[in-house]
Amino acid sequence: MKLSSIDSQLLKAVADLHGIPRGAFNIRKDGEGVLRQSSANIEIVPKRDKPGIDIIVKPGTKNESVHIPVIMTKSGLKDVVYNTFIIGEGADVTIIAGCGIHNQGDQDSQHDGIHEFIIKEGASVKYVEKHYGQGGGQGKRVLNPTTIVTIETGGYAEMEMVQIRGVDDTIRTTEAFIHDKGGLKVVERLLTDGRQKAVSNITIHLIGADSSGQVLSRSVAQDESQQVFRASLVGKNRATGHVECDSIIMGNAQIRAVPELNAESAEAVLTHEAAIGRIAGDQLIKLMTLGLDEKEAIDTILAGFLR
Amino acid sequence: MLELKDISLSFNGSNGDAKEILKNINLTFESGKLYAITGPNGGGKTSIAKVIMGIYQPTQGQILFNGEDITNLSITERARRGLAYAFQQPPRFKGLYVEEVMRIANPAIDDMGIRSYLRDVGLCPEDYIGRDLGPSLSGGETKRLEVAQLLAKDALLTIFDEPEAGVDLWTIQKLISLIIKRHRENKGNTVVIISHHEQFLPICDEIILVADGEIREKGPAASVWPLIRDDIICNCGIRNECGGGLIEAQQYR
Numbered sequence: 001m002k003l004s005s006i007d008s009q010l011l012k013a014v015a016d017l018h019g020i021p022r023g024a025f026n027i028r029k030d031g032e033g034v035l036r037q038s039s040a041n042i043e044i045v046p047k048r049d050k051p052g053i054d055i056i057v058k059p060g061t062k063n064e065s066v067h068i069p070v071i072m073t074k075s076g077l078k079d080v081v082y083n084t085f086i087i088g089e090g091a092d093v094t095i096i097a098g099c100g101i102h103n104q105g106d107q108d109s110q111h112d113g114i115h116e117f118i119i120k121e122g123a124s125v126k127y128v129e130k131h132y133g134q135g136g137g138q139g140k141r142v143l144n145p146t147t148i149v150t151i152e153t154g155g156y157a158e159m160e161m162v163q164i165r166g167v168d169d170t171i172r173t174t175e176a177f178i179h180d181k182g183g184l185k186v187v188e189r190l191l192t193d194g195r196q197k198a199v200s201n202i203t204i205h206l207i208g209a210d211s212s213g214q215v216l217s218r219s220v221a222q223d224e225s226q227q228v229f230r231a232s233l234v235g236k237n238r239a240t241g242h243v244e245c246d247s248i249i250m251g252n253a254q255i256r257a258v259p260e261l262n263a264e265s266a267e268a269v270l271t272h273e274a275a276i277g278r279i280a281g282d283q284l285i286k287l288m289t290l291g292l293d294e295k296e297a298i299d300t301i302l303a304g305f306l307r
Numbered sequence: 308m309l310e311l312k313d314i315s316l317s318f319n320g321s322n323g324d325a326k327e328i329l330k331n332i333n334l335t336f337e338s339g340k341l342y343a344i345t346g347p348n349g350g351g352k353t354s355i356a357k358v359i360m361g362i363y364q365p366t367q368g369q370i371l372f373n374g375e376d377i378t379n380l381s382i383t384e385r386a387r388r389g390l391a392y393a394f395q396q397p398p399r400f401k402g403l404y405v406e407e408v409m410r411i412a413n414p415a416i417d418d419m420g421i422r423s424y425l426r427d428v429g430l431c432p433e434d435y436i437g438r439d440l441g442p443s444l445s446g447g448e449t450k451r452l453e454v455a456q457l458l459a460k461d462a463l464l465t466i467f468d469e470p471e472a473g474v475d476l477w478t479i480q481k482l483i484s485l486i487i488k489r490h491r492e493n494k495g496n497t498v499v500i501i502s503h504h505e506q507f508l509p510i511c512d513e514i515i516l517v518a519d520g521e522i523r524e525k526g527p528a529a530s531v532w533p534l535i536r537d538d539i540i541c542n543c544g545i546r547n548e549c550g551g552g553l554i555e556a557q558q559y560r
Contacts, residue, residue, distance in 0.1 A: 218401075218402075246401070280398060282394075282398040283398045283400060285362055285382060286394060286397065286398050287411065288381070288382040288383045288386065289360055289362075289382055289386050289391065289392050290386060290391075290408070290411045290412045290456065290460065291383060291386040291387050291411070291412075291460075292383065292411060293381075293383045294383070300403065300407075300411070301400065301403070303402075304400055304401065304402030304403035304404075304407070304439070305401050305402050306402070307402040
Protein backbone atom coordinates (compact mmCIF):
# COMPACT_ATOMS: atom_id res chain seq x y z
CA MET A 1 0.00 0.00 0.00
CA LYS A 2 1.27 3.44 -0.88
CA LEU A 3 0.98 6.18 1.73
CA SER A 4 -0.43 9.52 0.64
CA SER A 5 1.24 12.75 1.65
CA ILE A 6 -1.47 13.31 4.29
CA ASP A 7 -0.87 9.78 5.63
CA SER A 8 2.84 10.55 5.84
CA GLN A 9 2.20 13.85 7.65
CA LEU A 10 0.03 12.12 10.22
CA LEU A 11 2.47 9.24 10.73
CA LYS A 12 5.33 11.65 11.21
CA ALA A 13 3.35 13.69 13.75
CA VAL A 14 2.13 10.81 15.89
CA ALA A 15 4.87 8.21 15.55
CA ASP A 16 7.83 10.11 14.08
CA LEU A 17 7.70 7.72 11.14
CA HIS A 18 9.20 8.78 7.84
CA GLY A 19 8.16 5.60 6.05
CA ILE A 20 7.47 1.99 6.84
CA PRO A 21 9.14 1.15 10.16
CA ARG A 22 11.52 -1.70 10.79
CA GLY A 23 10.58 -4.56 13.07
CA ALA A 24 7.03 -5.21 14.17
CA PHE A 25 4.34 -2.76 13.22
CA ASN A 26 0.65 -2.35 12.50
CA ILE A 27 -0.69 0.68 10.68
CA ARG A 28 -4.42 1.22 10.90
CA LYS A 29 -6.07 3.62 8.48
CA ASP A 30 -9.71 4.65 8.36
CA GLY A 31 -10.89 1.75 10.48
CA GLU A 32 -8.84 -1.04 8.89
CA GLY A 33 -5.42 -2.54 9.43
CA VAL A 34 -3.59 -1.71 6.21
CA LEU A 35 -0.02 -2.73 6.92
CA ARG A 36 1.14 -5.28 9.42
CA GLN A 37 4.36 -7.10 10.18
CA SER A 38 5.42 -9.30 13.06
CA SER A 39 9.02 -9.90 14.06
CA ALA A 40 10.72 -12.94 15.48
CA ASN A 41 9.94 -11.84 19.02
CA ILE A 42 6.88 -9.66 18.65
CA GLU A 43 3.78 -11.19 17.16
CA ILE A 44 0.83 -9.10 16.02
CA VAL A 45 -2.42 -11.03 15.63
CA PRO A 46 -5.80 -9.60 14.58
CA LYS A 47 -8.62 -10.17 17.04
CA ARG A 48 -11.41 -12.43 15.84
CA ASP A 49 -14.30 -11.15 17.93
CA LYS A 50 -13.85 -7.38 17.55
CA PRO A 51 -11.69 -4.87 15.74
CA GLY A 52 -8.13 -4.65 17.00
CA ILE A 53 -4.98 -6.65 17.49
CA ASP A 54 -3.10 -8.62 20.09
CA ILE A 55 0.57 -7.69 20.43
CA ILE A 56 2.44 -10.52 22.06
CA VAL A 57 6.04 -9.94 23.12
CA LYS A 58 8.03 -13.08 23.86
CA PRO A 59 9.60 -13.38 27.33
CA GLY A 60 13.13 -12.00 27.45
CA THR A 61 12.81 -9.83 24.34
CA LYS A 62 15.17 -6.89 24.72
CA ASN A 63 15.66 -3.59 22.97
CA GLU A 64 12.94 -4.07 20.39
CA SER A 65 10.17 -1.72 19.45
CA VAL A 66 6.75 -1.99 17.89
CA HIS A 67 4.86 0.77 16.08
CA ILE A 68 1.07 0.74 16.01
CA PRO A 69 -0.08 4.13 14.72
CA VAL A 70 -3.64 4.90 13.67
CA ILE A 71 -4.51 7.46 11.05
CA MET A 72 -7.92 8.70 9.96
CA THR A 73 -8.55 10.75 6.87
CA LYS A 74 -12.29 10.19 6.24
CA SER A 75 -14.68 12.72 7.69
CA GLY A 76 -17.60 11.25 9.63
CA LEU A 77 -15.84 8.00 10.50
CA LYS A 78 -16.16 6.56 14.01
CA ASP A 79 -13.52 3.96 14.68
CA VAL A 80 -13.37 1.81 17.80
CA VAL A 81 -10.40 -0.49 18.24
CA TYR A 82 -9.37 -2.91 20.99
CA ASN A 83 -5.67 -3.65 21.32
CA THR A 84 -4.16 -5.99 23.87
CA PHE A 85 -0.47 -5.95 24.73
CA ILE A 86 1.03 -8.95 26.49
CA ILE A 87 4.62 -8.29 27.48
CA GLY A 88 6.39 -11.52 28.40
CA GLU A 89 8.46 -12.07 31.53
CA GLY A 90 11.70 -10.12 31.60
CA ALA A 91 11.11 -8.38 28.27
CA ASP A 92 12.16 -4.77 27.75
CA VAL A 93 10.47 -3.10 24.78
CA THR A 94 9.27 0.23 23.42
CA ILE A 95 5.80 0.68 21.97
CA ILE A 96 5.04 3.65 19.78
CA ALA A 97 1.32 4.24 19.36
CA GLY A 98 -0.61 7.38 18.53
CA CYS A 99 -3.48 8.59 16.42
CA GLY A 100 -3.65 11.33 13.84
CA ILE A 101 -6.91 12.60 12.37
CA HIS A 102 -7.20 14.67 9.22
CA ASN A 103 -10.75 15.93 8.98
CA GLN A 104 -11.47 18.09 5.99
CA GLY A 105 -15.24 17.56 6.10
CA ASP A 106 -18.19 18.76 8.17
CA GLN A 107 -18.87 15.54 10.06
CA ASP A 108 -17.07 14.55 13.22
CA SER A 109 -14.27 11.99 13.02
CA GLN A 110 -13.74 9.92 16.13
CA HIS A 111 -11.28 7.29 17.24
CA ASP A 112 -11.76 5.37 20.48
CA GLY A 113 -8.71 3.25 21.23
CA ILE A 114 -9.12 0.79 24.07
CA HIS A 115 -5.72 -0.53 25.07
CA GLU A 116 -5.07 -3.21 27.63
CA PHE A 117 -1.55 -3.91 28.85
CA ILE A 118 -0.51 -7.00 30.73
CA ILE A 119 3.08 -6.56 31.82
CA LYS A 120 4.39 -9.82 33.12
CA GLU A 121 6.87 -10.43 35.92
CA GLY A 122 10.04 -8.38 35.59
CA ALA A 123 9.08 -6.92 32.21
CA SER A 124 9.63 -3.30 31.32
CA VAL A 125 7.80 -1.15 28.78
CA LYS A 126 8.21 2.32 27.44
CA TYR A 127 4.94 3.36 25.81
CA VAL A 128 4.57 6.54 23.78
CA GLU A 129 1.16 7.66 22.53
CA LYS A 130 0.70 10.91 20.66
CA HIS A 131 -2.55 12.41 19.47
CA TYR A 132 -2.83 14.98 16.75
CA GLY A 133 -5.52 16.55 14.60
CA GLN A 134 -5.47 18.61 11.44
CA GLY A 135 -7.70 19.59 8.53
CA GLY A 136 -9.84 22.60 7.84
CA GLY A 137 -13.33 21.06 8.01
CA GLN A 138 -16.04 22.01 10.49
CA GLY A 139 -16.27 18.42 11.72
CA LYS A 140 -14.65 17.77 15.07
CA ARG A 141 -11.61 15.58 15.63
CA VAL A 142 -12.42 13.42 18.60
CA LEU A 143 -10.07 11.02 20.37
CA ASN A 144 -11.09 8.97 23.39
CA PRO A 145 -8.30 6.67 24.55
CA THR A 146 -8.84 4.15 27.31
CA THR A 147 -5.77 2.49 28.78
CA ILE A 148 -5.96 -0.37 31.26
CA VAL A 149 -2.64 -1.52 32.70
CA THR A 150 -1.81 -4.50 34.87
CA ILE A 151 1.76 -4.67 36.10
CA GLU A 152 2.75 -7.95 37.63
CA THR A 153 5.51 -8.54 40.20
CA GLY A 154 8.61 -6.45 39.51
CA GLY A 155 7.26 -5.10 36.24
CA TYR A 156 7.63 -1.49 35.18
CA ALA A 157 6.01 0.78 32.65
CA GLU A 158 6.59 4.35 31.65
CA MET A 159 3.72 5.77 29.63
CA GLU A 160 4.12 9.04 27.84
CA MET A 161 0.77 10.27 26.59
CA VAL A 162 0.77 13.44 24.57
CA GLN A 163 -1.91 15.50 22.90
CA ILE A 164 0.10 17.58 20.49
CA ARG A 165 -2.53 19.83 18.94
CA GLY A 166 -5.74 19.88 16.93
CA VAL A 167 -7.92 17.52 19.00
CA ASP A 168 -11.34 19.10 19.56
CA ASP A 169 -12.70 16.73 22.17
CA THR A 170 -11.02 14.08 24.22
CA ILE A 171 -11.92 11.95 27.19
CA ARG A 172 -8.82 10.09 28.32
CA THR A 173 -9.21 7.26 30.78
CA THR A 174 -6.25 5.47 32.32
CA GLU A 175 -6.55 2.85 35.03
CA ALA A 176 -3.65 0.82 36.38
CA PHE A 177 -3.22 -2.05 38.82
CA ILE A 178 0.27 -2.42 40.24
CA HIS A 179 1.37 -5.56 42.02
CA ASP A 180 4.37 -6.35 44.27
CA LYS A 181 7.44 -4.26 43.47
CA GLY A 182 5.85 -3.06 40.29
CA GLY A 183 6.10 0.52 39.12
CA LEU A 184 4.28 2.84 36.77
CA LYS A 185 5.11 6.34 35.65
CA VAL A 186 2.52 8.21 33.61
CA VAL A 187 3.63 11.39 31.91
CA GLU A 188 0.78 13.29 30.30
CA ARG A 189 1.26 16.39 28.21
CA LEU A 190 -1.67 18.16 26.74
CA LEU A 191 -2.33 21.27 24.70
CA THR A 192 -5.77 22.67 23.95
CA ASP A 193 -6.73 25.82 22.12
CA GLY A 194 -9.78 27.38 20.45
CA ARG A 195 -12.89 25.82 21.99
CA GLN A 196 -11.35 22.40 22.53
CA LYS A 197 -12.26 20.30 25.54
CA ALA A 198 -10.10 17.72 27.28
CA VAL A 199 -10.89 15.47 30.20
CA SER A 200 -8.29 13.14 31.66
CA ASN A 201 -9.06 10.61 34.38
CA ILE A 202 -6.13 8.62 35.73
CA THR A 203 -6.41 6.08 38.54
CA ILE A 204 -3.54 4.00 39.83
CA HIS A 205 -4.28 1.18 42.26
CA LEU A 206 -1.16 0.36 44.25
CA ILE A 207 -2.08 -3.16 45.20
CA GLY A 208 1.23 -4.88 45.90
CA ALA A 209 3.86 -4.39 48.55
CA ASP A 210 6.57 -1.94 47.50
CA SER A 211 4.65 -0.90 44.43
CA SER A 212 4.93 2.64 43.15
CA GLY A 213 3.01 5.00 40.94
CA GLN A 214 3.78 8.42 39.62
CA VAL A 215 1.66 10.78 37.53
CA LEU A 216 3.24 13.85 36.01
CA SER A 217 0.88 16.04 34.06
CA ARG A 218 1.73 19.20 32.22
CA SER A 219 -0.86 21.04 30.23
CA VAL A 220 -1.41 24.29 28.44
CA ALA A 221 -4.91 25.65 27.86
CA GLN A 222 -5.20 28.55 25.44
CA ASP A 223 -8.07 30.68 24.09
CA GLU A 224 -11.51 29.42 25.22
CA SER A 225 -10.46 25.80 25.77
CA GLN A 226 -11.36 23.75 28.82
CA GLN A 227 -9.47 21.03 30.64
CA VAL A 228 -10.35 18.77 33.52
CA PHE A 229 -7.63 16.61 35.05
CA ARG A 230 -8.36 14.04 37.70
CA ALA A 231 -5.63 11.82 39.05
CA SER A 232 -6.27 9.37 41.81
CA LEU A 233 -3.81 7.22 43.70
CA VAL A 234 -5.19 4.34 45.71
CA GLY A 235 -2.66 2.91 48.18
CA LYS A 236 -3.70 -0.55 49.30
CA ASN A 237 -0.33 -1.69 50.62
CA ARG A 238 3.18 -0.54 51.53
CA ALA A 239 3.51 1.65 48.48
CA THR A 240 4.55 5.08 47.30
CA GLY A 241 2.72 7.35 44.93
CA HIS A 242 3.00 10.90 43.71
CA VAL A 243 0.80 13.08 41.53
CA GLU A 244 2.02 16.32 40.05
CA CYS A 245 -0.16 18.47 37.82
CA ASP A 246 1.24 21.65 36.45
CA SER A 247 -0.72 23.82 34.03
CA ILE A 248 -0.31 27.07 32.17
CA ILE A 249 -3.55 28.91 31.54
CA MET A 250 -3.89 31.55 28.84
CA GLY A 251 -6.62 33.71 27.34
CA ASN A 252 -10.10 32.76 28.59
CA ALA A 253 -9.31 29.11 29.13
CA GLN A 254 -10.47 27.08 32.11
CA ILE A 255 -8.55 24.35 33.90
CA ARG A 256 -9.71 22.15 36.72
CA ALA A 257 -7.13 19.92 38.42
CA VAL A 258 -8.30 17.38 40.96
CA PRO A 259 -5.56 15.24 42.48
CA GLU A 260 -6.93 12.61 44.84
CA LEU A 261 -5.08 10.48 47.37
CA ASN A 262 -6.80 7.46 48.78
CA ALA A 263 -4.79 5.53 51.38
CA GLU A 264 -6.26 2.18 52.33
CA SER A 265 -3.10 1.11 54.15
CA ALA A 266 -1.19 2.83 56.92
CA GLU A 267 2.00 2.01 55.01
CA ALA A 268 1.01 3.85 51.88
CA VAL A 269 2.89 7.10 51.31
CA LEU A 270 1.02 9.26 48.84
CA THR A 271 1.73 12.85 47.88
CA HIS A 272 0.46 15.36 45.38
CA GLU A 273 1.10 18.84 44.15
CA ALA A 274 -0.85 20.92 41.68
CA ALA A 275 -0.30 24.32 40.19
CA ILE A 276 -2.17 26.38 37.62
CA GLY A 277 -0.92 29.75 36.54
CA ARG A 278 -0.09 32.09 33.72
CA ILE A 279 3.33 32.25 32.12
CA ALA A 280 5.46 34.06 34.68
CA GLY A 281 6.23 37.60 33.66
CA ASP A 282 9.87 37.29 34.61
CA GLN A 283 10.26 34.29 32.29
CA LEU A 284 8.99 36.33 29.35
CA ILE A 285 11.16 39.30 30.25
CA LYS A 286 14.22 37.11 30.65
CA LEU A 287 13.91 35.65 27.15
CA MET A 288 13.16 39.07 25.70
CA THR A 289 16.36 40.45 27.25
CA LEU A 290 18.14 37.77 25.24
CA GLY A 291 16.56 39.10 22.03
CA LEU A 292 13.35 37.10 21.52
CA ASP A 293 10.14 38.99 20.83
CA GLU A 294 7.11 38.30 23.01
CA LYS A 295 5.59 35.66 20.73
CA GLU A 296 8.91 33.86 20.33
CA ALA A 297 9.36 33.92 24.08
CA ILE A 298 5.88 32.48 24.71
CA ASP A 299 6.40 29.75 22.10
CA THR A 300 9.78 28.87 23.61
CA ILE A 301 8.38 28.65 27.13
CA LEU A 302 5.39 26.53 26.07
CA ALA A 303 7.52 24.19 23.95
CA GLY A 304 9.82 23.59 26.90
CA PHE A 305 6.98 23.19 29.35
CA LEU A 306 5.25 20.58 27.21
CA ARG A 307 8.41 18.71 26.31
CA MET B 308 27.57 55.12 24.41
CA LEU B 309 24.63 55.17 26.84
CA GLU B 310 23.13 58.27 28.36
CA LEU B 311 20.39 58.59 30.93
CA LYS B 312 18.99 62.09 30.87
CA ASP B 313 16.88 63.30 33.77
CA ILE B 314 15.33 59.86 34.35
CA SER B 315 12.62 59.54 36.97
CA LEU B 316 10.58 56.48 37.84
CA SER B 317 7.47 56.22 40.00
CA PHE B 318 5.18 53.37 40.95
CA ASN B 319 1.80 53.51 42.59
CA GLY B 320 1.97 52.21 46.14
CA SER B 321 -0.67 50.02 47.77
CA ASN B 322 -2.46 53.12 49.06
CA GLY B 323 -2.62 54.57 45.55
CA ASP B 324 0.04 57.20 46.16
CA ALA B 325 2.88 57.46 43.68
CA LYS B 326 6.21 56.34 45.12
CA GLU B 327 9.25 57.86 43.53
CA ILE B 328 11.86 55.20 42.88
CA LEU B 329 14.33 57.18 40.79
CA LYS B 330 14.75 60.94 40.88
CA ASN B 331 16.27 62.89 38.00
CA ILE B 332 19.03 60.44 37.22
CA ASN B 333 21.72 61.65 34.85
CA LEU B 334 24.39 59.17 33.89
CA THR B 335 26.75 58.49 31.02
CA PHE B 336 28.33 55.11 30.34
CA GLU B 337 31.24 55.25 27.94
CA SER B 338 32.43 52.57 25.57
CA GLY B 339 34.96 50.12 26.92
CA LYS B 340 34.66 51.12 30.55
CA LEU B 341 33.91 49.03 33.59
CA TYR B 342 31.36 50.55 35.98
CA ALA B 343 30.13 49.63 39.42
CA ILE B 344 26.76 50.73 40.73
CA THR B 345 26.62 50.38 44.47
CA GLY B 346 24.65 51.66 47.43
CA PRO B 347 22.22 50.57 50.12
CA ASN B 348 19.50 47.99 49.49
CA GLY B 349 16.34 49.51 48.05
CA GLY B 350 18.22 52.59 46.87
CA GLY B 351 17.39 52.20 43.16
CA LYS B 352 20.34 50.28 41.68
CA THR B 353 18.29 47.53 40.07
CA SER B 354 15.65 50.06 38.98
CA ILE B 355 18.29 51.94 36.99
CA ALA B 356 19.29 48.68 35.29
CA LYS B 357 15.69 47.80 34.50
CA VAL B 358 15.01 51.24 33.08
CA ILE B 359 18.06 50.88 30.83
CA MET B 360 16.87 47.46 29.65
CA GLY B 361 13.25 48.61 29.08
CA ILE B 362 11.79 46.42 31.82
CA TYR B 363 10.59 49.57 33.58
CA GLN B 364 9.37 52.55 31.60
CA PRO B 365 10.57 55.83 33.13
CA THR B 366 7.95 58.40 34.04
CA GLN B 367 10.28 61.12 32.82
CA GLY B 368 13.51 61.48 30.91
CA GLN B 369 15.30 60.13 27.90
CA ILE B 370 17.70 57.26 27.20
CA LEU B 371 20.16 57.49 24.33
CA PHE B 372 22.16 54.52 23.13
CA ASN B 373 24.88 55.31 20.60
CA GLY B 374 23.02 58.51 19.83
CA GLU B 375 19.64 56.82 19.25
CA ASP B 376 16.69 57.62 21.49
CA ILE B 377 15.69 54.20 22.83
CA THR B 378 13.36 55.47 25.57
CA ASN B 379 10.28 53.96 23.95
CA LEU B 380 11.86 50.83 22.49
CA SER B 381 10.81 47.41 23.76
CA ILE B 382 13.06 45.10 25.73
CA THR B 383 13.57 42.97 22.62
CA GLU B 384 14.58 45.92 20.48
CA ARG B 385 17.06 47.08 23.08
CA ALA B 386 18.50 43.58 23.36
CA ARG B 387 18.89 43.39 19.60
CA ARG B 388 20.72 46.74 19.60
CA GLY B 389 23.30 45.44 22.06
CA LEU B 390 22.04 45.88 25.61
CA ALA B 391 21.98 42.94 28.00
CA TYR B 392 20.95 42.38 31.60
CA ALA B 393 21.83 39.54 33.94
CA PHE B 394 19.10 39.11 36.52
CA GLN B 395 19.82 39.22 40.22
CA GLN B 396 17.39 36.32 40.63
CA PRO B 397 17.12 34.60 37.26
CA PRO B 398 13.78 32.87 36.60
CA ARG B 399 13.54 29.09 36.24
CA PHE B 400 12.14 27.38 33.17
CA LYS B 401 10.66 23.91 33.24
CA GLY B 402 11.74 21.97 30.19
CA LEU B 403 14.01 24.61 28.73
CA TYR B 404 17.52 23.26 28.44
CA VAL B 405 20.77 25.04 29.19
CA GLU B 406 21.94 24.42 25.65
CA GLU B 407 18.82 26.05 24.18
CA VAL B 408 19.07 29.16 26.31
CA MET B 409 22.74 29.55 25.43
CA ARG B 410 21.78 29.38 21.75
CA ILE B 411 19.04 31.98 22.29
CA ALA B 412 21.65 34.22 23.92
CA ASN B 413 24.02 33.69 21.02
CA PRO B 414 22.51 32.02 17.94
CA ALA B 415 25.96 31.65 16.36
CA ILE B 416 27.42 29.67 19.23
CA ASP B 417 28.47 26.08 18.62
CA ASP B 418 28.61 23.14 20.98
CA MET B 419 32.27 23.76 21.85
CA GLY B 420 31.50 27.38 22.66
CA ILE B 421 28.66 26.43 25.00
CA ARG B 422 30.89 23.96 26.79
CA SER B 423 33.64 26.53 27.10
CA TYR B 424 31.33 29.10 28.74
CA LEU B 425 29.98 26.49 31.14
CA ARG B 426 33.50 25.55 32.16
CA ASP B 427 34.35 29.22 32.60
CA VAL B 428 31.61 29.63 35.20
CA GLY B 429 32.69 26.48 36.99
CA LEU B 430 30.04 24.08 35.71
CA CYS B 431 30.89 20.72 34.18
CA PRO B 432 29.48 20.80 30.61
CA GLU B 433 28.59 17.11 30.67
CA ASP B 434 26.39 17.62 33.71
CA TYR B 435 24.69 20.83 32.64
CA ILE B 436 24.41 21.16 28.87
CA GLY B 437 21.37 18.89 28.73
CA ARG B 438 19.75 19.99 31.98
CA ASP B 439 16.67 22.10 32.14
CA LEU B 440 16.64 25.42 33.91
CA GLY B 441 13.96 24.16 36.27
CA PRO B 442 13.59 24.05 40.02
CA SER B 443 16.14 21.24 40.41
CA LEU B 444 18.95 23.77 39.95
CA SER B 445 20.21 25.57 43.01
CA GLY B 446 20.28 29.36 43.21
CA GLY B 447 24.04 29.35 42.75
CA GLU B 448 23.86 27.10 39.69
CA THR B 449 21.18 29.31 38.15
CA LYS B 450 23.31 32.35 38.79
CA ARG B 451 26.37 30.84 37.16
CA LEU B 452 24.29 29.87 34.14
CA GLU B 453 22.97 33.42 33.95
CA VAL B 454 26.52 34.75 33.81
CA ALA B 455 27.43 32.13 31.17
CA GLN B 456 24.50 33.28 28.98
CA LEU B 457 25.48 36.92 29.22
CA LEU B 458 29.13 36.22 28.48
CA ALA B 459 28.03 34.21 25.44
CA LYS B 460 25.77 37.06 24.32
CA ASP B 461 28.74 39.43 24.42
CA ALA B 462 26.58 42.57 24.17
CA LEU B 463 27.85 46.09 23.64
CA LEU B 464 26.72 46.98 27.15
CA THR B 465 26.02 44.32 29.74
CA ILE B 466 24.64 44.91 33.21
CA PHE B 467 25.28 42.23 35.83
CA ASP B 468 22.92 42.68 38.74
CA GLU B 469 24.68 41.53 41.90
CA PRO B 470 26.42 38.50 40.43
CA GLU B 471 27.58 37.72 43.97
CA ALA B 472 24.04 37.41 45.39
CA GLY B 473 23.13 33.85 46.28
CA VAL B 474 26.46 32.27 45.42
CA ASP B 475 29.15 30.92 47.69
CA LEU B 476 32.24 32.96 48.54
CA TRP B 477 34.52 30.90 46.34
CA THR B 478 32.23 31.36 43.38
CA ILE B 479 31.81 35.11 43.89
CA GLN B 480 35.51 35.66 43.42
CA LYS B 481 35.59 33.46 40.33
CA LEU B 482 32.56 35.03 38.69
CA ILE B 483 33.65 38.60 39.21
CA SER B 484 37.20 37.83 38.09
CA LEU B 485 35.78 36.12 35.01
CA ILE B 486 33.54 39.08 34.12
CA ILE B 487 36.46 41.48 34.50
CA LYS B 488 38.79 39.24 32.48
CA ARG B 489 36.26 39.01 29.64
CA HIS B 490 35.72 42.76 29.74
CA ARG B 491 39.43 43.36 29.37
CA GLU B 492 39.61 40.91 26.46
CA ASN B 493 36.64 42.49 24.66
CA LYS B 494 37.91 46.02 24.41
CA GLY B 495 35.15 48.41 23.44
CA ASN B 496 32.32 46.66 25.26
CA THR B 497 30.95 48.26 28.39
CA VAL B 498 30.23 46.34 31.57
CA VAL B 499 28.18 47.59 34.49
CA ILE B 500 28.20 45.52 37.66
CA ILE B 501 25.75 46.22 40.43
CA SER B 502 27.74 45.07 43.40
CA HIS B 503 28.71 45.45 47.03
CA HIS B 504 31.89 43.50 46.57
CA GLU B 505 34.84 45.24 48.13
CA GLN B 506 37.39 43.51 45.94
CA PHE B 507 35.65 44.63 42.80
CA LEU B 508 34.76 48.25 43.55
CA PRO B 509 38.34 49.59 43.79
CA ILE B 510 39.41 48.08 40.46
CA CYS B 511 36.55 49.25 38.26
CA ASP B 512 36.88 52.43 36.21
CA GLU B 513 34.04 54.32 37.83
CA ILE B 514 31.75 53.92 40.81
CA ILE B 515 28.20 55.22 40.93
CA LEU B 516 26.73 55.37 44.43
CA VAL B 517 22.95 55.28 44.43
CA ALA B 518 20.77 55.85 47.47
CA ASP B 519 17.14 56.82 47.93
CA GLY B 520 16.64 56.97 44.16
CA GLU B 521 19.40 59.51 43.60
CA ILE B 522 22.99 59.52 42.46
CA ARG B 523 24.92 60.43 45.62
CA GLU B 524 28.42 60.04 44.27
CA LYS B 525 29.94 59.16 40.92
CA GLY B 526 33.44 59.29 39.58
CA PRO B 527 36.66 57.34 39.23
CA ALA B 528 37.01 54.47 41.65
CA ALA B 529 40.15 56.09 43.03
CA SER B 530 38.08 58.97 44.40
CA VAL B 531 34.77 57.30 45.29
CA TRP B 532 36.01 54.03 46.77
CA PRO B 533 37.91 55.66 49.68
CA LEU B 534 34.72 57.47 50.71
CA ILE B 535 32.96 54.13 51.04
CA ARG B 536 35.92 52.28 52.49
CA ASP B 537 36.66 54.86 55.13
CA ASP B 538 33.06 55.28 56.25
CA ILE B 539 32.96 58.86 55.05
CA ILE B 540 29.57 58.29 53.44
CA CYS B 541 26.74 57.58 55.83
CA ASN B 542 24.10 54.89 55.63
CA CYS B 543 21.78 56.92 53.39
CA GLY B 544 24.61 57.63 50.97
CA ILE B 545 25.30 61.20 52.07
CA ARG B 546 28.83 62.36 52.63
CA ASN B 547 30.08 63.56 56.02
CA GLU B 548 27.44 61.99 58.22
CA CYS B 549 23.88 63.16 58.36
CA GLY B 550 23.30 61.67 61.77
CA GLY B 551 21.86 58.44 60.42
CA GLY B 552 24.86 56.31 61.22
CA LEU B 553 27.70 55.24 59.01
CA ILE B 554 27.17 53.31 55.80
CA GLU B 555 27.09 49.60 56.29
CA ALA B 556 30.72 49.41 55.33
CA GLN B 557 30.92 45.85 56.58
CA GLN B 558 28.92 44.77 53.55
CA TYR B 559 32.00 45.59 51.48
CA ARG B 560 34.36 43.65 53.74
